Amino acid sequence: MWTSINMDAYLALTCHYIDASTTLRSTVLGVVYFPDKHTAVNLATVKTSLMEEWGIGAKVTCLVTDGAANMLVTLRLRHAICVAHTLNLIVKKCLDLTPVLSSIRTKARRLVGYFRSSTSAKEKLAVIQEQMGKPTLKLIQEVETRWNSTFQMLQRLVDQREPVGAALSGLDSDIPVLTSE
Incomplete structure (x- = not known):
C-alpha cells in the first residue's frame, strides 16, 4: 500500500522470480487505486484478483509485505515481513x-x-x-x-x-x- 501526494491510496503488487536461466526477474503485476477500507478481506480480494489475472495464483509461494496486521492475514500463503520496512x-x-x-x-x-x-x-x-x-x-x-x-x-x-x-x-x-x- 502507498498513498499519493493527494492522499489517494494504491495497492501495488509486484512479482519476483527466478527464470529458467536462473536470472532474478521483477515485474509489476498491477497498481490499483484502493479507495476501500484497508481491511484484510479487501486487500486479499484485490491481491487474489491480480494474481488470477496473471494466471499465477497457484505459483505464488510467499508474500512479502509490511508488518501491519491487515497485511499479515490477507491470504493463506507463507508470509515474510519486508526487511526494508522493518529497518x-x-x-x-x-x-x-x-x-x-x-x-x-x-x-x-x-x-x-x-x-x-x-x-x-x-x-x-x-x-x-x-x-x-x-x-x-x-x-x-x-x-x-x-x-x-x-x-x-x-x-x-x-x-x-x-x-x-x-x-x-x-x-x-x-x-x-x-x-x-
Missing part, C-alpha cells in the same frame, strides 16, 4: 527517542516545508545558490516511510546551509535558520 521502523524509532535528533528533524522539516511551499522562497533560494556558485538544488523533504530520506534531507540542508541562511535573511519569515547548536 525503516527501527531507524525512525531511534531518531524519535533521541531528543536532539528529533528536534533537528522537526526544525529541518519545517524549514524544507517552507521552501517547498513558498514560490518566493524557492525562487530566492535558486537566485542565491546561483550567486554563490552553488548547484541550484531543491531542498529534499523527508518521507516518513523512507528512512534514508531523513539523511538526504539533512545532507542537502548541510550542503546548502549558506544559500538557505542567506535566502531566509532576505525573506519575511518566522522560520529559524538551523544552527550548529
Whole structure:
C-alpha cells in the first residue's frame, strides 16, 4: 500500500522470480487505486484478483509485505515481513527517542516545508545558490516511510546551509535558520 501526494491510496503488487536461466526477474503485476477500507478481506480480494489475472495464483509461494496486521492475514500463503520496512521502523524509532535528533528533524522539516511551499522562497533560494556558485538544488523533504530520506534531507540542508541562511535573511519569515547548536 502507498498513498499519493493527494492522499489517494494504491495497492501495488509486484512479482519476483527466478527464470529458467536462473536470472532474478521483477515485474509489476498491477497498481490499483484502493479507495476501500484497508481491511484484510479487501486487500486479499484485490491481491487474489491480480494474481488470477496473471494466471499465477497457484505459483505464488510467499508474500512479502509490511508488518501491519491487515497485511499479515490477507491470504493463506507463507508470509515474510519486508526487511526494508522493518529497518525503516527501527531507524525512525531511534531518531524519535533521541531528543536532539528529533528536534533537528522537526526544525529541518519545517524549514524544507517552507521552501517547498513558498514560490518566493524557492525562487530566492535558486537566485542565491546561483550567486554563490552553488548547484541550484531543491531542498529534499523527508518521507516518513523512507528512512534514508531523513539523511538526504539533512545532507542537502548541510550542503546548502549558506544559500538557505542567506535566502531566509532576505525573506519575511518566522522560520529559524538551523544552527550548529
